[in-house]
Amino acid sequence: MYDENNIFAKILRNEIPCEKVYEDEVSLFFYDINPQASIHVLGIPKVKVTDIYDFIEKTNEKDALSFFKSINKVIDKLNVKNSGFRIISNTGENGGQEVPHFHVHILAGEKIGGLR
Numbered sequence: 001m002y003d004e005n006n007i008f009a010k011i012l013r014n015e016i017p018c019e020k021v022y023e024d025e026v027s028l029f030f031y032d033i034n035p036q037a038s039i040h041v042l043g044i045p046k047v048k049v050t051d052i053y054d055f056i057e058k059t060n061e062k063d064a065l066s067f068f069k070s071i072n073k074v075i076d077k078l079n080v081k082n083s084g085f086r087i088i089s090n091t092g093e094n095g096g097q098e099v100p101h102f103h104v105h106i107l108a109g110e111k112i113g114g115l116r
C-alpha cells in the first residue's frame with residue numbers, strides 16, 4: 001500500500017523543498033540530500049507507486065516511456081553521458097529501500113565504487 005506521508009510524496013505536494021534538476025508533468029528529478037557521489041540525483045515519477053515493480057505494474061506505457069526519456073534529459077543536463085554514470089533503484093527490505101515511493105538514483109561525477 002502506498003504511504004501518502006512518505007518524504008517524496010511530501011516533496012511532490014510541495015510540503016518540503018527540493019533542489020530541482022528537471023520536472024515535467026510525469027516526473028521530477030532533484031538532488032539527493034545526502035549525496036553518495038559528487039553528482040547524486042534522484043528521479044521519481046509523479047504517479048503513486050512504491051517501487052520499480054509497482055511502477056511497471058501500474059504505469060501506462062506513455063508515462064513509463066516519458067519517465068525513462070526524462071532520465072536521458074537529466075543525463076544530458078548533467079553532462080555525464082560521456083564520463084558515465086550509475087543508475088540504481090533500491091527495492092524493499094533486502095534492496096535497502098528507505099523511501100517507499102519509486103525512485104532511481106543517478107550517481108556520477110566520479111568513479112562509482114562497489115555496489116550500493
Ligand code: AMP
Nearest residue numbers: 007018031032033034090096097098099
Ligand atoms: P533509498 O534508500 O533508495 O530509498 O534512497 C532514499 C534516498 O532519499 C537517500 O539517498 C536519501 O539521502 C534521500 N533523501 C531522503 N530525504 C530526502 C530529501 N528531503 N531530499 C532529497 N533526498 C532525500
